[in-house]
Amino acid sequence: MVITGKGTQFTSCTFMQYLEDLGSKICFASVAHRRSNGQVEMANSEVLRGLKTRALDKLHKCGRRWIGELSVVLWSLRMTPNRATCQTPFSLVYGVEEVLPMALLYGSPRSLAYDELEEEQLYQDDATLLKEDFTEAVVRVAC
Structure with a gap:
């Protein structure tokens, strides 16, 4: 499903033909x-x-410095457990x-003790x- x-x-x-060829359907959402x-x-x-917490400096202009910080911020969001699901987005995916x-x-103890x-x-x-x-995550989100 594609939401646009x-x-x-x-x-x-x-675009409609492309989605049909993929076997996908489209749902439209109003941006407002x-x-x-x-x-x-x-x-x-x-x-x-x-x-903002990583790249902005009130004393200097930010410029494009935020681009270098984006991957770090996204990684931290993927590794932080969600309050509703109690799982990290990484582990859910x-x-x-x-x-x-x-x-x-x-060589952390966890990586050294790895056995295939x-x-x-x-x-x-x-x-x-x-x-x-x-199922448990879906129930938590629904409540």
Whole structure:
């Protein structure tokens, strides 16, 4: 499913044919309508808040320094547990907990104790519990 604004580039026959070829459907959302755009606005405000704390200096102009900080801010948002779901966005998408690059580089106890066969078995166990975690997250969001 694709959710877009009502711009002519999204209502053209070419774009509609493209979506049909993909087997996808389109839903239109009004940019000015708060309910249809609430999650995007909330996510954007979180990114902006992170950029302001990292890249803005009240004594100097920011310029394009924020671009270098964007990946750090996005990483931190992906690794921060959500209050509603109690899960990180990373773990909800990939079904596993994240490992920081520094942990691999400097050999944290977790990375040193890594065993491929054991991890494969744990992955299979996690896959069976993933549906339960997803259902629990949906219930928390709904409440």
